[in-house]
Amino acid sequence: MLNYIWAGLIVISLVFALVSDIRDSARDTYRNGQPLPVMLAFPSGIDSTVRTSDVVIRIDTAAYHRFYRTGATPDTAYTGTLVRTQRGTQIRFAADADLPEPLATIWKTSQSNNEELQGRLVNAAPVDSNSIQAGVVFEPARYVKLHAITAAAFDLTDAAVTLALQLIGVIALFLGLLRIAEAAGIVNALVHITQPIFRPLFPEIPEGHPAMGMIVLNLTANMLGLGNAATPLGLKAMEELQKLNLSEDTATNSMVMLLALNTASVQFVPPTLLVAIMGLQVNELMLPILICTFLSGVVAVIAAKLLGKLPGYRSTDPMRQPPAGDVAP
Amino acid sequence: MDYLRAFMDIFGTAVLLLIIVGFPLYGLAKRVPVYEVFVDGAKEGFGVAIRIIPYLIAILFSIGMFRASGAMDFLIAGVRPVFNFFGIPPEVLPMAIIRPLTGSGSAAIVADMISKYGEDNILVKMVATMFGSTETTFYVIAVYFGAINIRRTRHAVPAGLIADAAAFIFAVYVIKLIFG
Numbered sequence: 402m403l404n405y406i407w408a409g410l411i412v413i414s415l416v417f418a419l420v421s422d423i424r425d426s427a428r429d430t431y432r433n434g435q436p437l438p439v440m441l442a443f444p445s446g447i448d449s450t451v452r453t454s455d456v457v458i459r460i461d462t463a464a465y466h467r468f469y470r471t472g473a474t475p476d477t478a479y480t481g482t483l484v485r486t487q488r489g490t491q492i493r494f495a496a497d498a499d500l501p502e503p504l505a506t507i508w509k510t511s512q513s514n515n516e517e518l519q520g521r522l523v524n525a526a527p528v529d530s531n532s533i534q535a536g537v538v539f540e541p542a543r544y545v546k547l548h549a550i551t552a553a554a555f556d557l558t559d560a561a562v563t564l565a566l567q568l569i570g571v572i573a574l575f576l577g578l579l580r581i582a583e584a585a586g587i588v589n590a591l592v593h594i595t596q597p598i599f600r601p602l603f604p605e606i607p608e609g610h611p612a613m614g615m616i617v618l619n620l621t622a623n624m625l626g627l628g629n630a631a632t633p634l635g636l637k638a639m640e641e642l643q644k645l646n647l648s649e650d651t652a653t654n655s656m657v658m659l660l661a662l663n664t665a666s667v668q669f670v671p672p673t674l675l676v677a678i679m680g681l682q683v684n685e686l687m688l689p690i691l692i693c694t695f696l697s698g699v700v701a702v703i704a705a706k707l708l709g710k711l712p713g714y715r716s717t718d719p720m721r722q723p724p725a726g727d728v729a730p
Numbered sequence: 731m732d733y734l735r736a737f738m739d740i741f742g743t744a745v746l747l748l749i750i751v752g753f754p755l756y757g758l759a760k761r762v763p764v765y766e767v768f769v770d771g772a773k774e775g776f777g778v779a780i781r782i783i784p785y786l787i788a789i790l791f792s793i794g795m796f797r798a799s800g801a802m803d804f805l806i807a808g809v810r811p812v813f814n815f816f817g818i819p820p821e822v823l824p825m826a827i828i829r830p831l832t833g834s835g836s837a838a839i840v841a842d843m844i845s846k847y848g849e850d851n852i853l854v855k856m857v858a859t860m861f862g863s864t865e866t867t868f869y870v871i872a873v874y875f876g877a878i879n880i881r882r883t884r885h886a887v888p889a890g891l892i893a894d895a896a897a898f899i900f901a902v903y904v905i906k907l908i909f910g
Contacts, residue, residue, distance in 0.1 A: 402831060402868065403831040403832060403835075403868075406827065406828070406831065407788065407789075407792055410792040410793065410795065410796045411792050411795060411796075413796065413799070413801050414792075414795040414796045414798070414799040414801055415799070416801075417799040417800050417801040417804065418798075418799040418800075421799070421800055546798070546799055546800065549798040549799070550795040550798045550799050552798070553791070553794035553795050553797065553798035554791045554794060554795050556794065557787075557790040557791045557793075557794035557842075558787050558790070558791050560790060560841075560845070561783060561786035561787040561790045561791070561838065562783060562786075562787070564786060564790075564838075564841050565779045565780070565782055565783045565786055566779065568779050568782075569775050569776055569779040570775070572775040572778050572779055573772040573773070573774070573775025573776070574750075574772065574775070575749075575775075576771045576772055576774050576775050576778065577767075577768035577769065577770075577771040577772030577775075578749055578750060578753045578754070578768065578771070579753070579771060580767050580768065580770060580771025580772075581753045581754055581756075581757040581762060581764050581767050581768055581771070582753045582756070582757070583771075584757060584760075584762045584767045585753070585756050585757040585759075585760040585762045586760060587753070587756060632873070635874060636873075636874065636877045639874050639875075639877055639878050640877070640878055642878075643878040643880075649879070650879060650880055650881040650882055651880065651881075651882040651884065652875065652880050652882060652883050652884045652886055656874075656875075656880065656886070657883075657884055657885055657886045657889060659874075660870065660871055660874055660875075660886045660889070660890060661886070661889040661890055661893060663865060663870050663874070664830075664864070664865045664866075664867040664870050664871070664889075664890035664893060664894070665864065665865070665890075665893040665894075665897065666863070666864060666865035668862075669745065670745070670749060671862045672833075672861065672862060673778075674782070674833070674834070674837040674861075675837065675840065675858060675861050675862050678837055678840050678841050678844070678858075679840070679844075679849070679858055680849075682849050682850075683742070683746075683858070684739060684742035684743055684746065685735070685738050685739055685742055685855075686742070686855060686858055686859055686862065687738070687741055687742035687745050687746075688737075688738045688741045688742065689738075689855075689859050689901070689904045689905055689908060690859050690862035690863050692900070692904050693859055693860075693862075693863035693897050693900040693901045693904055694862070694863035694864075694897065696896065696897075696900045697863060697864065697893045697894070697896045697897035697900060698893070700892060700893050700896035700897075701889060701890070701892070701893035701896075704885075704888070704889040704892040704893060705885065705889040708885035708888055708889055708892075709884075709885060711885070714884050714885045717882065717884055718884075
């Protein structure tokens, strides 16, 4: 199941990225290689002898809409720099510019190592002594989504490792504290409170049978978030229940009830991983979690009981009609 | 609601204090060598953190790709009408799908949502509550029944999934009620 979902996520990502990129190239969304008309104003005057000069870049809204066939609107003016190199004149937008789509995407995907969005200046024509009219050709943006998904895969792999290392402290703290609770026998101390609650849910178990004790220990350990202690107890409980089972390979109602209570996980101590990820923010979630886990526990009990009464599940109940002559003593 | 939030804060702090202070005190009363036992348990923290790394990577990178490709927005937009009808934000759907299948993977989703929406976001509170109030249903069923060779699990899976679905819906409504 998880295999299909996981592989599905990856395959669907690829398909979506491909479709999106093919559509972009068919529509020419990024107008690769074509100049975007701009007005450049030089606050300190035009001086073609200096290598870099500050400029104010103005993009006409209507022209922008026409050029990119988009509804996104650029700011009235952007600050930037003009750089004259041997290979031509470059225009660079300030790194903190709030760019509209699709310029923002072009900026993100442009291959240069610079922080700024940059493009080649073409068809420059002076308007007055302080400003010129020109076109800007940006780095071509191709396979934008395909680049984005590979970048995401690499970035999040890093993030996963960083996250896991950040979690070590709180995980260790909680595992240490929970080990103390385990060693102090806190589970046994609570059993006499929880026993009367769980007993009526397992009518198939005879009075005094060890299965009931194991079940109560398992569920109580779960309540305290003692996952490490709960699992062996649960497995022990399952073994005891199997001794009562008249069938080799079919689950009894008691087993299903135990599993339902375990998967609903009625617990007072939130999972260690959650505490580690949320930090102290988990504080205000304790009560909501307790309410939800309790309510879902009730739903689990009702579901296990009612589903067991459905004809299909009822007829497969190994405890219902013990085959003649094969009755356990 | 302000009183409720104040109460919840006190409740949460009390539970945390009970764990951080109460457990060692109880251990002391029971004559447990608390320091040594604590260190012994805490040692496993490294192991656990290292052990979850492959799961975190598997889920985080596939979810990240899914989001970057635009497929996530498409999925969320697709289920939005149905979810809105029930008052459930569609952004919690990935958690609902992943939670019964993998515990560490759903932790990765909580972390992913925190980085996307910020710690205080109501969606993060919802998925965190979902994570905290359910178990990895398929894993538990596989381990428990596998240990005693039960192959016909009868209504165990449906009962577990009904409980999970209930927990998800309760999580949305309870968080909405308190923080909405």
